């Protein structure tokens with residue numbers, strides 16, 4: 024089912040930009056004209072702009088809410104270094120996930136990290152100590168137990184994938200492989216949280232078995248199983264800003280900062296974008312890179328209303344919240360040589376479970392900074408309550424973990440509230456159970472001249488920063504093709520030249536969709552076929 028109309032009109036409108044958007048207001052004529060409007064200046068937006076530049080399309084604008092590029096790759100000042108200056112900590116993305124191996128494909132984010140000398144260190148997940156409410160208790164053998172069973176589960180997910188089997192929850196997949204923690208087995212619950220929720224920002228019960236495992240494979244088997252933690256004091260967004268500087272001038276007028284998009288009207292003639300300050304941009308095409316959370320929360324009004332197939336896809340995928348809570352102390356009282364500390368709370372799964380030391384060797388040893396992460400319901404709870412309340416809770420946990428120490432009050436304390444941040448409405452997306460690739464194609468498909476890109480539109484790398492890069496590039500390349508000679512032939516229905524595929528009717532959970540795109544973890548077949 025291909026969606027293709029008005030191609031010739033598209034090419035013409037692109038040249039003359041005489042967009043006559045039917046829903047547009049009278050002042051449309053006053054709107055700034057451009058060929059491609061990129062909504063959002065995060066990783067996807069910058070990749071899209073670079074891909075347009077690479078295709079010699081220089082008439083674009085990036086419309087960005089904040090006063091900087093980077094989006095969910097965002098940092099802030101925190102605490103104090105010995106020289107009196109604050110440290111930089113990452114509120115959002117923090118790792119380069121899956122690097123690359125000799126002769127194999129490389130994660131583009133890793134390429135940028137090397138190119139721009141981003142400071143980062145290998146995250147050693149075996150540098151971990153385990154705790155419960157009585158203090159240090161060694162249940163680390165459960166980590167190996169999970170990992171062995173996970174390998175069986177992963178193979179089973181591979182069979183479901185290649186045989187078009189019915190998806191399950193990751194919970195079901197693990198249970199069939201022999202991992203079924205009892206509800207009161209808090210050590211196993213903590214281990215499972217560390218292995219799953221910490222990455223997906225949702226519990227196994229809320230996650231797709233097939234696509235959860237496939238996503239894991241596509242990043243960690245395809246590139247490499249290494250995760251490097253970024254602690255660069257210039258901020259992780261440096262790679263996005265530097266990459267943008269390769270094709271944008273200083274203060275490039277094509278980047279509109281502090282610009283809040285409130286309304287978007289679209290048709291098969293063009294797209295008009297209205298901003299909070301009353302100004303507008305009228306474009307032949309637009310690429311919307313707003314997060315799934317922004318779309319779900321109706322933070323921007325789209326007119327006409329999205330068709331049902333689009334709306335359903337937006338409501339079906341899930342936006343997780345991942346909250347890092349930072350503490351600085353006057354000393355590092357926790358083990359100096361260890362990177363991670365896992366805490367099993369006696370009553371609540373996911374209650375301040377993973378603690379990470381920035382004082383560990385290879386990071387920032389003199390910082391005396393530690394942070395703890397919560398996700399999902401615990402993140403919503405924590406983000407709703409006051410800093411004081413949260414500080415009290417985390418200090419009580421630390422005192423349980425180290426009952427023999429006299430733990431001082433932190434000298435600095437801070438955490439972001441991603442679930443209510445108006446330009447994000449959450450942290451990153453997840454793939455819910457029994458949700459087909461077709462449904463995902465509906466999330467990714469364009470509506471008329473309005474295209475979508477970003478972390479969530481990546482079937483292979485949803486959630487990850489590299490997913491945002493691939494998707495920004497892909498949308499821009501498709502639009503560049505539509506604008507170029509290559510697609511002047513209106514009878515050419517090859518997908519590169521037309522609209523993205525969408526399905527008004529879905530085939531339930533046993534789809535006819537082309538799952539071979541996932542073909543184990545060899546992703547090359549995906550790019551050849553798309």
Ligand SMILES: Cc1cc2nc3c(=O)[nH]c(=O)nc-3n(C[C@H](O)[C@H](O)[C@H](O)COP(=O)(O)OP(=O)(O)OC[C@H]3O[C@@H](n4cnc5c(N)ncnc54)[C@H](O)[C@@H]3O)c2cc1C
Nearest residue numbers: 063065066067088094095115116117118284477478488491
């Ligand atoms: C806490 C957290 C931890 C993470 N950890 C990792 C990690 O370790 N590794 C990893 O690979 N990924 C991680 N991610 C995910 C990664 O950050 C994202 O996948 C990626 O940054 C998404 O890029 P994007 O361009 O798709 O979206 P965004 O970065 O969200 O870009 C969209 C842009 O649109 C702008 N915008 C939104 N609404 C409006 C509006 N109304 N008007 C104008 N502009 C608007 C936003 O300001 C934003 O700049 C993490 C994310 C979070 C939040």
Ligand SMILES: *[C@@H]1O[C@H](CO)[C@@H](O)[C@H](O)[C@H]1NC(C)=O
Nearest residue numbers: 070071073074075077495496
């Ligand atoms: C643009 O071209 C440069 C140089 O070939 C390349 O390194 C970069 O990855 C391209 N960017 C995109 C988004 O395609």
Ligand SMILES: *[C@@H]1O[C@H](CO)[C@@H](O)[C@H](O)[C@H]1NC(C)=O
Nearest residue numbers: 177178180181236237240543
């Ligand atoms: C994941 O990778 C493993 C190891 O290569 C493979 O056995 C399995 O089939 C893959 N599963 C999925 C869902 O891709």
Ligand SMILES: *[C@@H]1O[C@H](CO)[C@@H](O)[C@H](O)[C@H]1NC(C)=O
Nearest residue numbers: 048285286287297323324325
């Ligand atoms: C923008 O959308 C809001 C909410 O749907 C609506 O009330 C308002 O009239 C719209 N404004 C414009 C300028 O279209």
Ligand SMILES: *[C@@H]1O[C@H](CO)[C@@H](O)[C@H](O)[C@H]1NC(C)=O
Nearest residue numbers: 155156157160209210368369
């Ligand atoms: C915590 O560990 C102690 C020591 O091994 C054990 O006695 C206790 O039962 C554990 N708590 C829970 C909730 O399992």
Ligand SMILES: *[C@@H]1O[C@H](CO)[C@@H](O)[C@H](O)[C@H]1NC(C)=O
Nearest residue numbers: 352353354355429430431432
């Ligand atoms: C940190 O503060 C505590 C409580 O005020 C104090 O007892 C301790 O000596 C301090 N540590 C250092 C290294 O100054």
Ligand SMILES: *[C@@H]1O[C@H](CO)[C@@H](O)[C@H](O)[C@H]1NC(C)=O
Nearest residue numbers: 510511512513514515516517
């Ligand atoms: C246009 O595309 C169609 C379908 O690919 C092809 O049959 C036809 O020859 C093309 N026409 C021209 C003028 O290239």
